[in-house]
Amino acid sequence: MLIGQYEHTIDVKKRLALPAKFRGELGDKVIITKGVESCLVVYTEKEWEIMSGKLGNLPISQSEARSFARIMLAGAMEVALDKLGRILVPDYLKEYAGLKKNVVICGLSTRLEIWDAEKWDEYTKNAEKGVQEIVSKLGPLGI
Numbered sequence: 001m002l003i004g005q006y007e008h009t010i011d012v013k014k015r016l017a018l019p020a021k022f023r024g025e026l027g028d029k030v031i032i033t034k035g036v037e038s039c040l041v042v043y044t045e046k047e048w049e050i051m052s053g054k055l056g057n058l059p060i061s062q063s064e065a066r067s068f069a070r071i072m073l074a075g076a077m078e079v080a081l082d083k084l085g086r087i088l089v090p091d092y093l094k095e096y097a098g099l100k101k102n103v104v105i106c107g108l109s110t111r112l113e114i115w116d117a118e119k120w121d122e123y124t125k126n127a128e129k130g131v132q133e134i135v136s137k138l139g140p141l142g143i
Helices: 019-028 047-055 061-075 091-097 117-129 131-141
Strands: 004-007 015-017 029-036 040-046 078-079 086-088 103-107 112-116
Touching: 004 019, 015 019, 019 040, 029 047, 029 061, 029 091, 040 047, 040 091, 047 061, 061 078, 078 086, 091 112, 103 117, 117 131
Parallel strands: none
Antiparallel strands: 004 103, 015 086, 029 040, 029 078, 040 112, 103 112
């Protein structure tokens, strides 16, 4: 299971080492794409098949569905892990997420998110302020 929060750095060659704890589950290659809130999302090949299937089944008659599918699918790139568990972060994704040197990699069960460390700190501070309200809204979803 992909859980936890890890601090890493992107080297000058734009390589990012994924946490050793996750490498066995990730396999030899992963799919990296644009996420919401200016982060990147990393999927295993299996999870990407599930997600891309859902995206492909969104109603093309709805502009929001078309836009979301375009962002996720057109923004996706298959990347291989090297012997040290590093991936090469494409320039367009690095720019999209505003990644500098220090990043935070978050395990979110079926996927990873990659955040610029400063943006992650700001996001978590804001989210934690409203956690009670968030939880009350999740009740109808069975949480």
